[in-house]
Amino acid sequence: MLHHPASPPPHVISYGGSMTRLAWATGAGFADSDADLPLLTEAAARAGLTSEVVVWDDPAVEWDAYDLVVVRSCWDYVPRREEFLTWAASVPRLANPADVIAWNTDKTYLRELETAGIAIVTTAWSVTGPDDLPPAREWVVKPTISAGSADTARWTDPARALEHGRQLLAAGRPTMTQPYVDAVDSEGETGILLFGGRYSHAFRKGALLTTDDDPRELPELKEDILAREPSAEQVAFAERTVAAAGSLLGTDLLYARVDVVTDADGSLRLMELELTEPSFFLQHTDVGADRAIAAILPRLP
Incomplete structure (x- = not known):
C-alpha cells in the first residue's frame, strides 16, 4: 500500500523544487477528499517534477506559467458548466484538452x-x-x-x-x-x-x-x-x-x-x-501513479 502524506492546506500548495512544472486542477474544498492528489504529487517528485494543487476558478492563478495543467477533482463544475468550459478554453496547456472536456461533460x-x-x-x-x-x-x-x-x-x-x-x-x-x-x-x-x-x-x-x-x-x-x-x-x-x-x-x-x-x-x-475529472483510485494500485506521470512526461517541453 502506498503512503499517504498529510492533506495539503487549501489554495496553492507547492511540492518539490523551486520551478513549477505541473498543476493539478481541483475544485475549492475538494483537495482534501481527492486521494489521488498526494500520490500523483509523490510520483511527479520521483520523476524530478515539481507540481502544485491549484483551484480552477481562483482568479489569481496565472495558468500560462505551467507547462501542463491536468484536470483532476473539479467536482463543482456541474452547476457552472459554461463557466468551467470557458476556463478550460483559456488554459494554454490543458489535459485533457478543452474540446474533450466540452464533449465529455454532456453524456450525450x-x-x-x-x-x-x-x-x-x-x-x-x-x-x-x-x-x-x-x-x-x-x-x-x-x-x-x-x-x-x-x-x-x-x-x-x-x-x-x-x-x-x-x-x-x-x-x-x-x-x-x-x-x-x-x-x-x-x-x-x-x-x-x-x-x-x-x-x-x-x-x-x-x-x-x-x-x-x-x-x-x-x-x-x-x-x-x-x-x-x-x-x-x-x-x-x-x-x-x-x-x-x-x-x-x-x-x-x-x-x-x-x-x-x-x-x-x-x-x-x-x-x-x-x-474530465474521474477518480483514478490510485490508492488501490502500486503502479497507477507512476504510469500517469510516465504518460505526462512526453507532453512536457
Whole structure:
C-alpha cells in the first residue's frame, strides 16, 4: 500500500523544487477528499517534477506559467458548466484538452460512441411518456450533465421514473433513462484506467443506487471500491472505446476511465467514458501513479 502524506492546506500548495512544472486542477474544498492528489504529487517528485494543487476558478492563478495543467477533482463544475468550459478554453496547456472536456461533460457523447460501434447500456433520451421507457423491471434516471451520481435515482415504479425525468426536464436539464443492470448488484462495475492510451489498472465499484430512493443531491464521494484484475476482454473493450473517442475528437487522451458493466446476456457494455475529472483510485494500485506521470512526461517541453 502506498503512503499517504498529510492533506495539503487549501489554495496553492507547492511540492518539490523551486520551478513549477505541473498543476493539478481541483475544485475549492475538494483537495482534501481527492486521494489521488498526494500520490500523483509523490510520483511527479520521483520523476524530478515539481507540481502544485491549484483551484480552477481562483482568479489569481496565472495558468500560462505551467507547462501542463491536468484536470483532476473539479467536482463543482456541474452547476457552472459554461463557466468551467470557458476556463478550460483559456488554459494554454490543458489535459485533457478543452474540446474533450466540452464533449465529455454532456453524456450525450454516448450516442456518438454507440454510432461508432461501442456497445453502451441501452439508453432512452429525455423520456416524457411510458411508451418511451426501455423495457425493464427497474430504471435509472439521470441528467445528461451530472457528476458522482448527483440527481440520479433507481426506480421500480415506471410512474416515479417518469416523474423524476419530468422534473429534471422542467428544470431545463435533458435526461437519460436506462434499464438497471442487475450485474451491478453482484459483480459491480469495472473501472479501467488508461494513461496515454495504455492500460494502467482497474478497480471494482459496488452498487451506489438504492431502489426507489430519492435522487441524491450531491456528488457521491464515498464509494465501495476494491482493486480488480480485469479480463483481457474488458481491457480490449476499454482500449477500443478510448480509440473510438480519440478518433471522434481528433486528439490523443492523457487519461481515460472506462466504466464497464456486464449485461444480462454476458456482453460488455459501456456505462461511462470519463475523460474530465474521474477518480483514478490510485490508492488501490502500486503502479497507477507512476504510469500517469510516465504518460505526462512526453507532453512536457
